[in-house]
Amino acid sequence: MPDARLTRRGLFFTAGAGVLGVAVLSGCDSAKPPPAPPSAPPPSPAEVGAWKRVDLSYVSAYLLVRGNEVAVVDLGTPGSEAAIEEGLKAAGQSWAAVKHVILTHQHDDHVGGLAEVSKVVRASFYAGILDVDSIITDAGLKPVKQGDEVFGLQIIDTPGHTLGHISVFDPSNGVLVSGDALRTNTGSLTGSDPRYTTDPVRAAKSVKKLAKMDIKAILPGHGGPVLVDAAGELQRLAASLA
Numbered sequence: 001m002p003d004a005r006l007t008r009r010g011l012f013f014t015a016g017a018g019v020l021g022v023a024v025l026s027g028c029d030s031a032k033p034p035p036a037p038p039s040a041p042p043p044s045p046a047e048v049g050a051w052k053r054v055d056l057s058y059v060s061a062y063l064l065v066r067g068n069e070v071a072v073v074d075l076g077t078p079g080s081e082a083a084i085e086e087g088l089k090a091a092g093q094s095w096a097a098v099k100h101v102i103l104t105h106q107h108d109d110h111v112g113g114l115a116e117v118s119k120v121v122r123a124s125f126y127a128g129i130l131d132v133d134s135i136i137t138d139a140g141l142k143p144v145k146q147g148d149e150v151f152g153l154q155i156i157d158t159p160g161h162t163l164g165h166i167s168v169f170d171p172s173n174g175v176l177v178s179g180d181a182l183r184t185n186t187g188s189l190t191g192s193d194p195r196y197t198t199d200p201v202r203a204a205k206s207v208k209k210l211a212k213m214d215i216k217a218i219l220p221g222h223g224g225p226v227l228v229d230a231a232g233e234l235q236r237l238a239a240s241l242a
């Protein structure tokens with residue numbers, strides 16, 4: 001049962017640029033810091049199934065490994081392909097295993113790696129039907145919309161941030177990859193950044209729509225994952241919006 005084995009392994013990791021965020025204080029022999037207090041145990045890895053995060057510092061890409069195949073959601077800023085490749089390697093995979101690449105929306109910090117990746121990866125590439133034409137590529141993007149399924153994942157229309165913005169829901173474990181419909185880089189769960197939102201009214205509606213779903217974990221485009229009380233956080237956010 002390769003799937004179960006993957007599920008029990010540690011799931012979230014950082015790769016590439018994310019590693020640079022770790023400060024190593026060594027050589028401070030005279031003033032050693034006290035030992036770190038025991039921290040709370042991390043949430044059960046089973047809650048996020050086989051999803052893996054590639055932390056590209058400013059933005060994240062996500063990998064879903066199932067058996068010998070991989071789906072990738074978002075490709076980061078231009079040049080992110082190397083860090084995503086490291087993430088694949090850390091998961092015991094390679095670009096050859098990637099069969100599906102889903103782009104949540106047209107912005108450069110999510111499709112930046114597309115030019116390089118589409119040259120070397122034999123995969124199907126997907127984006128929301130209203131964003132497809134804004135993404136310049138030779139990849140042969142397939143338009144997707146609410147109700148479509150890719151690799152067992154449900155496409156959820158979440159317009160607002162862009163008109164063709166989509167999120168990806170994994171019904172096997174309740175994981176939502178939210179793109180920029182939701183973010184946590186403000187320190188808590190928040191909706192689309194108003195500075196980059198095409199239609200704020202639709203963006204708020206999309207949050208309310210997501211709040212009605214049975215979501216167990218949120219993997220946002222910007223900021224860390226929400227692994228505890230994701231549905232509750234989402235409902236409180238939705239209630240706070242006009």
Ligand SMILES: [Zn+2]
Nearest residue numbers: 107109180221
């Ligand atoms: Zn973004």
